[in-house]
Amino acid sequence: MENKKHVIKYELLKEDKRSMARLGRITTPHGTFETPVFMAVGTQATVKTLTKEELEAIGSNIILGNTYHLWCQPGSEIVRDAGGLHKFMNWDRSILTDSGGFQVFSLAKLRDIKEEGVTFKHHKNGAKLFLSPEISIKIQNDLGSDIMMCFDECPPYPSTYKYLQESVDRTLRWAKRCQDANRNPDTQGLFGIVQGGEYEDLRRHSAEELVKMDFDGYSIGGLSVGEPKEIQNRVLAFTTPLLPKDKPRYLMGVGSPGAILDAVERGIDMFDCVLPTRIARHGTAMTSYGRVLIKNKEYERDFTPLDPKCDCYCCKNYTKAYLRHLFKADEMLVYRLLSIHNINFLLRLTEGIRNAIKEDRFLEFKEQVYKEYGIEDDKDF
């Protein structure tokens, strides 16, 4: 193992005594923040409907950008020539970019996976595209994110052991190629992605080989792709102990309150999900007393805030009756207000988690949120 300089610094501040939950602090070239942390998703160089100031006001310290989408539109060279993604979108805190791998496997059509990379068709216009570890890193270097992700294969659930075995090994070879391709090793960190489906020995093999390559952090991939919740929790429980304690651990695509709490309990530090902005566009809010569907008739004359316990811009200034009216009238302002509220909800949830770990009451906090939010085991968010 090389003793290399790491762009991303992780400090382990405290471990929970009764679970694998941990409090940490990450420093990137664009700032420092405590973990567990939730990252809002800014797919197309914008966290949908919101400005930088609105994200800063609710304490958003790191957001996610999508390599695949930015590659398609406007193209990574344009973002590079603008001075990088931070400058292009007017965001000076931290940015993590995914590798495009997930979109290749979830959105794109007719993919053909070879050792060199993946040939596939654009999810909308059908144009033929090719992504490889080198191209993904080239794009992410153009974007200039603080944390890049390795280009990996994200196999569907369920996949056969034999298929996953080959896929894990190819993804490991791709991880090495990603590391070698990074032309900004002094300014952009790189995370490895542990794959292996639900199989403990494959996850172990993947984790051990990635750890040997000494990444800035590790993601646990191939989860939240339709598997039952207990499988996700079981995989997390046996995978995080395989990862070094002095590096951040990231569970990609997870953002429901219950799944965040479950994953923190099993040692995860970082989360991202489109959930808060996507459900906002469907008129759904996450509140301290559970989900609210703002279109419901019961809110027509409800002149109280969405969540009386919430201090976000939406809850301080508007009533449920007004939000319902805007939603019924299809007014964009409601998508802004609910997006602010929902992202704030998850940022306050992770803040609550951090405080609970500090005060040795994480499991009690988890139980309390489960109860107050009304999380059922099989039906989260």
Next chain:
Amino acid sequence: MENKKHVIKYELLKEDKRSMARLGRITTPHGTFETPVFMAVGTQATVKTLTKEELEAIGSNIILGNTYHLWCQPGSEIVRDAGGLHKFMNWDRSILTDSGGFQVFSLAKLRDIKEEGVTFKHHKNGAKLFLSPEISIKIQNDLGSDIMMCFDECPPYPSTYKYLQESVDRTLRWAKRCQDANRNPDTQGLFGIVQGGEYEDLRRHSAEELVKMDFDGYSIGGLSVGEPKEIQNRVLAFTTPLLPKDKPRYLMGVGSPGAILDAVERGIDMFDCVLPTRIARHGTAMTSYGRVLIKNKEYERDFTPLDPKCDCYCCKNYTKAYLRHLFKADEMLVYRLLSIHNINFLLRLTEGIRNAIKEDRFLEFKEQVYKEYGIEDDKDF
């Protein structure tokens, strides 16, 4: 003529020597602002995509709400029970509401005009509706706007002299009924609407009868409905002198730079138009050097602000390349940014007009904007 208390105070500060342009100051129960003034349109209890803070930041002192739309959704009683439109939408500066008359004649189907009022069908769901002077004022009283408009008939262009003659007289009878129906005469002002098409004697008759009724202000209606620009200017030129100097004059539905300048020259004080927010949604910006269609390929790598002379949030923080990307990606943020920019443009234009009147150079200012913006006589905005 009664000597009644007026809710809306207008002070004439200065008259231009070489035109009918005038500088004034209006005070409503929710604030004071100078005229000529542009009012952004908040049709459905929201200026599309924007918050109160964003409107305040660009100096928006009075906005417009639409009686017809708020009557349909959420219903005026809900707004009333919320504490009125100001409280419902979180806006504590001035609000003007129209009467619903324009929508009845522009949007609604199968209308049947009788002395009592107008029966028509809802513009979307086809439901049978009835609006009368009393109902319009009842709704506007529920909304609690600072300035209400009389319920009038807005005839199409062209209409026959005979038709307009009958219509003007009916609208005058309706104006009296509106005045009598106002149950908040101490807190809500009411404007009369001069009709009469392009006919000077009908306009004179309409204006004289309305002035006898002593309204808080006067609107010139039935313009901007498809007639040539020279007819609009001619009607304005012979109508504003018929109105009292100590009352505000409002030209409804006009918001293009050229038409605002032309109307100010002919003595108009107040304007409203959906133009700045509507064209924003089509990716069009009004700038100091004319119209910009942000989707154009030429802006793909243009890393300069939309308008280098503009100090709005959009121009201070984002580039044309970013705006173009957002528009191509159909991201809501671009509609926000262009709406802020376009409304700011018209607020700065009217501010420039006011300064020019103060400094006795209104006609020079008008000529300069016409030239720099590239306004052609027949093709404004």
